[in-house]
Amino acid sequence: MAIEKMQKFNLITFHSDQDAVMEQLQDFQQIELFSAAKYNREANIFFNQMQEHPEADKIENQIGNVSWARGFLDTYVEKPGMIQALRQPLRHYTLKELSEHAHTYKWQNVYANLRKQDKRLRTIEQERQELSTQEDELNKWQYFDENPAVLNTLSETIGLLGTVPNSEFNHLKEKMRQLQYSYLETIHQTSTTSYLLILFLKESHERAQDILRTAGFEEYDYPYENKPADELKQVKEKSQKLAKEEKSIKAQLKAQKDDYENLGLVAEYLDSLLVRVNSNQYLLESNYTVNLSGWVPEKQTEQLNKRIRQIVGDDYFLEFSEVKENEYDDTPILLKNHKLVQPFEGLVEMYSLPKYWELDPTPFMMPFYALAFGLMVADFGYGLLLFIAAALAKRFLNFKPGMLQNITMFQIGSIPTMMWGLVYGNIFGQQFSFQLLSTDSDITEILVMSMIFGFIQIMVGLGLKFYLLWQRENAKIKALFQAGSWMFFLISVAMIAAGMVLVPETALQSVGITCLIISLVMIVIGGSFDGNTVIGKIGSGLYSIMDLTNYLSDLISYTRLMALGVAGGSIGAAFNLILSYLPTPARFTIGIVLFIGLHGLNIFLSYLSAYVHGIRLQYLEFFNKFYTGGGRAFKPFKSNESYVQVISEENQQQGDK
Incomplete structure (x- = not known):
């Protein structure tokens, strides 16, 4: 029940062993690197700052490609629902397994194919938009049952296709009727515009043009070769063909679920590789050797030495040193608590981790928070329901460590909730025949x-x-x-x-x-x-x-423990009183639904209030008496675990046993 004691380490090994050593340290997952120049100021005499890794840009580009490919498939691949996803076991891989997968799986080919598919889908979308525009246009002229090109072959007559506003249509029609040997036909009409065919003699051209200009006539230049109805049929056929092709491509993408999962493994490997190559910023080098430093938990020093020896034999120098008092502010914090206390570490991290010289407040806060949590709900039925729900969730669902800790914290909090429920004699708003304290009279x-x-x-x-x-x-x-x-x-x-x-x-x-x-x-x-x-x-x-x-x-402030506990019980009792007024048949039909819904709402509000106000009491009324905080979390040299859980080979072997 304390802060993990840290030590600094300094390692010197040969250049030729650098990659193997860094991979081993990343698999170890128990160190945090810092600049080797800070470990020993005199090291600058013998060593120089290591240059950026030559593969860094290449790896970043590969990560970008894989991330794009996975993000592209994410739109199409069918993913399991929340419960179904939680039922699936967490996937654990070692760095070695990720490396083997990344080098055997042809992800570059998948990426190139997805780029082609993406390009084709974009082209199809563009073509469909163009065809949609053409279809809208042809729909308005499809009832002109001739090829508009015939209008250009007339010898004595001028034929025009065009539009006028509906507000001018009657005026135009009247004027054209006054024009000798003229013809006007309505091809199509919308709420605002009339689509017209107009014929008149060439000798009346100037007069006809004045009439049309006054009416706001806009001539339409027909761009197609065949009749509008025939062109419309072809456009629809092309649209259907493109839609069918698009559907086929999306169906293929939807079926690439394995590629989606495999790309996640490749992305995790490349991410871990980038972490390794970016570690050059912490390293020093000479002509033949590499110098690196970092933090390691004191209890892991022997294991660190053993791992390095497995890789390089005796060709290395490794030393450890105690943390000095003037280094406390820079020392990373790793909390070490009993398994019953660990779930409450998240509450401390939300506030601030302790400094290295401070006490870890988690074990001192935990009993008070749990008891206050239970006191603010104080219903045996609510507590039992939370305990069973948490137990079933942990038994049948698979959560990441952080979420699992939160669920365990609420499960622990359910125990004092049941305890205080017995003290108050409350179960789902009903009162036991025996009560140590009554929320009505005490x-x-x-x-x-x-x-x-x-x-x-x-x-x-x-x-x-x-x-x-x-x-x-x-x-x-x-x-x-x-x-x-x-x-x-x-x-x-x-x-x-x-x-x-x-x-x-x-x-x-x-x-x-x-x-x-x-x-x-x-x-x-x-x-x-x-x-x-x-x-x-x-x-x-x-x-x-x-x-x-x-x-x-x-x-x-602690009176809120009484206020919330009494309020929650009173609301539950009020719900039960309302349900008691229902006729007997209704109680066992709609009454059951109302009971579940109303008490479900009260449970949610009660636990939310207990969670929030319990945290407030710890932060404002407890921590400010002794706790400063401001510590920095220990950041192990490992993969970021964005896609899968990455474990060390040692842990995998222990799990297999």
Whole structure:
């Protein structure tokens, strides 16, 4: 239950072994690289910064190609639903397996073929758009049952095809009727436009043109060789042929599910390869050797040495060094907790990881968060339902580690939910015949219990602050006056409250008041440590008294434990009361549906409130007593695992056994 102890390592090996060593370190998954120049400043005398790997650009281009191919197929390949996907076991591969797959699977051919298919689909789409435009155009002229080219062969007459606005159609028709030996025929008409055939004698050309110009006539230049109806038939046939080809291509793409999966493996391999080649930025080199440095958990140092020896024999130099105090801020953080505590590490990471010199707050936060979570739901039925749902999900579905931890966290939280449900005597809004505390008549007792819960957690936080300060050199006085004083103050307040309520006939209240005065003096003294001058020390000491309001508000914040627990139970009881008014036949039909729906809504809101407000209590009322945070997460030298889970060969062998 602590932060994993780290060590720095420095490795020197021959150039010829670099690739094999880096691949072995990546398979190890237990180191984080940093610049070798930082390990030993004098190394610059013998080594130079390694140049960028010559294959880096090529690998990046390959990753881009594979990512494009997979993204292209993603549109067409049928993917399993969420539940079906979770039923499938997680795929685990070693770097060696990924490398073998990438070198045997002809992904370049698949990529080239997909590029052709993509180009053809784009061409088909463009051609279909053009044909669609032509079809719209020909639909308007298809009832002109002649080839418009015949209009150009007339000797005494001029024939025109064109359009006019409907608003001018009647006026044009009247004017053309006045023109001797003229003819006007409506070929097609829309809500706004009339499509016309107009014939008139050549000798009336100028007059006819004036009439047409006045009416807004636009001449149509027919671009096709055959009659409109024949051309329309050909256009439709071409469109159908293209649609059939498009459907065939998409069907082929849909069937390439194996290629989709295989491209993911290739992408994972190339990603891991790029991580390796980009590690050159951390390395130093001489004419014959390579120098690299990094962080490694102390318990993994022997294993690291063993792995390097397997690759290069005795042709290497490896040393380890302890982390110095001035390096604490740069040291990566890897949390190490019991399996019951691990699921709650995510809550700490959401806030901030601890510094290397700090305590890991997870094991201290975990019991308080779980108990507060249960207290804010406090229904045996809701807790049992969550526990069973989480157990079934873990049994029949396969989750990634992060999601699995979250589900386990909620499953652990369901246990105190059932416990508090028994205390309150609640099960799906109904009350047991026995109750240790009633949400109807024991509100004051529940409120006091919530405040006591908060009092205990705040005291634990101050105790941790006292411990951390006491461990530092020259900070024991601060521990006494900056943490111990507030603990003494809260104990004094508790003594006064107990003397007033529980044992009013004793001197406990008077003793508490005396202790309270002493604690306030200690608080002022502790606050003065933050000042630099005499006036500053006096001012900061007096100002520290203002923190009384913060502690009071912290305690009041814990009343939400009572409020949410009582509210959730009351809402569930209200739902049951509404359902009780239904006629007996309706209770066992629509009533069952309403029961599931209403209580489902209450369960969701109750657990959401418990999750959010539980986090708030830890972050604002608990962490600020002792916890600074700001640590940097340990980033192992490994694949990014964007597509599959990558495991070491050692773990694979252990799994096979």
